[in-house]
Amino acid sequence: MDSAASEKSIIALDEWLLSPAGAYVRAFEQACLDELTADIFGYNAVQIGVPQIDALAANRMPNKWQAATRTSTFDELEFAASGKQIAVALDFAELPFASQSLDLVVLPHVLEFAAEPHQVLREVERVLIPEGQVIICGFNPASLWGMRQGIGKVTRSGYLPAAGEFISMPRLKDWLKLLNLGPTRSHFGCYAPPFRTAQWIDRFSGMEAAGQRWWPYLGAVYVVHAIKRVKGMHLIGPAWSKKSSRAPQAVPATNREIESRE
Template sequence: MQWLHRWFATSAGQELADQESRLISRRLAGLYAQRVLQVGDYGGGRCPTVFGDARLWVLDNWRGGQTDLRASPEVLPLASGSVDVVVLIHQLEFAERPHQVIREAARALAPEGHLLVVGFNPLSLWGLRRMLAAGRSEPPWAGRYLGALRVGDWMQLLGLIPRPHDGIALMPPLPQRLRRKAAARPSNYGRSLGPGLRWIGGVHLVMGQKRVAGPTAPRLRWHRRLELIPGGIPQASAGARNAGRERLNDTG
């Protein structure tokens, strides 16, 4: 994925990286996230913002990056259930084994933790641009784009509950020669999209939560069942109360 890192070093890549980092930061602000793992390095020290006493680690197998951990996303050097949030930065569409990547991310998540997947959307103008560039290996058009529904299905198979996703970057970046001409005009391809346009954003952020079912309470025997009084407070049946009084009288 070194060529993807090289694209993020371009002006178009830097603009998108900034927009994605801000979007991730907004989502992290609403989550319990003491331990955050970002899989995939934007380069240049770009990272989402974490809040309070939270700690963020960046993992990548890119030798030229400023990472905390150097490893493959298919084999994370972390114990199961050890992080609160895992953020995958364009990992699934460019991995040889995307199922293994998302499986490892889910394994590292603590119970009730969140998985955030950032990827390019095939049902967008970016996806159309990729189809027109078929056979070319230039970034970011060489990957296998995955829709939000498919990523959500993968999450459900791993026991994660998908949450409403976000979309940004409605318009793909202009070619470099055209970007020079349009440099004086503000670019809008990286702006956040409203709910009605998130499905066609060039980049989507799909989120899922790892839910762990709690223990099932044992069923009470018939002579220990509780009756509800009109106030809604559970109390023992009259027979049980009388039996309790008799035991107290005998001991007195």
Template sequence: MRHATPAGIRSWLEGDRSRNLIALETERLQACLHRVPGYRILQIGRWGVPDDTLATCPMLCRWVADSQPDTPVDIRFDGRTLPLASGSLDAVVMPHSLELMPDPHRLLREVNRVLSDRGQVVLLGFNPYGPWALGQRLRRRGSGYPAADRLIALGRVRDWLQLLDFEVTEMRRFGPGCPWLPRSGVSLPSTAAYWLISGLAPAYLVTARKRVVPIRPIPNRWRVRRPALVGRGMPEPTARSGHSRRDAA
């Protein structure tokens, strides 16, 4: 079952080409989610991913958030700010969320905020240099395909993640329409020939992990030494107290 999406994309999702793409994306997502440790995961946006995609994830708590008013989700938000506490999630799945939300860079900063230490993010995106996007620019594919000016290149997504101090662990290009590519796509970096061929793939997947730098306390070498105490009894009276040692004897 698929839920409502923006009107410009809803009709495109019913086509054969989009169904083949969604099947490949679901396959790649499930393969990635089985390797992600943790207990709490959030999916931002419905796109066309089936409802049971997160059900195969071994995490205990699973939620879906979206900004569309007619989409049944667990969390409704404005597309910019997530109503979640900082460090409360172990993983975030974003199926084309950066392309459909009004402020993609701000949303990515929010994802960084709500992820815990060593939390991971899984991103799906369209290749703005692929044949589908080029056809959209030439107005040959109709209005169903996402607008080409909203698509974000793989290199830019990688740069955004690195600026937020993420460690990119996987970059993969895949999609139907490229008979020279295997079904699972091509993991980057790859050979020069596959790099050129994969440049025509309509979609990509990125996984990244938060990079936490451990803080080691610097020892204080200039600590002032306390003088050692001489004896454990009371100090002897001196002549200043009005008595001499001979008088005390």
């Protein structure tokens, strides 16, 4: 998939996210991202792609950016700017940020529609500070939606944008570990069958609780949280004095006798 095709496929995803099924996905991901980002602290955070989701809404960092593709429409950039964020048009494989300058990067459905997903992850690792964090949203191929998408490619009646190459959770975690991005938490959601209307999706809303309990890894969407680990780096605690940290030692009786005679 070349760069132009990648950008077109992301635009197709933007249109799909405005559908009833897309609204269902956005609601789950927004709630999950709000929970994950609320307690991530630092100075600089970036959301790359999918301006329909405000991934940094609950985060309290002073500098937050919404990055979009160079082919994003004015309306999409305006949507990002309305959330008190700065819209930055860029190529996902070449992020215009200095190395080790960002505390948090959020990638909602970017890797599966990127021409070079490995390069995107390498760029994320480069711009993150040590112990910086990344959150990735993706469609789960091991789900009812993934099965429906596979059948749709044969019958040419796909449920999700056809250009996407959906990445399984184990595969994504392997990629992250190779870049020293250690996965810490993962969430699955959207267990309703792949319906196209809000009415039918709502009828199966009870499957959310059932799915979380009985088949938690088969949700249509996953959210993965990872931290950049730097080898040889250790967190340093307070520099307590060694003398003050030790308990006072008892003076031997013979020494006490000598001291009393003096």
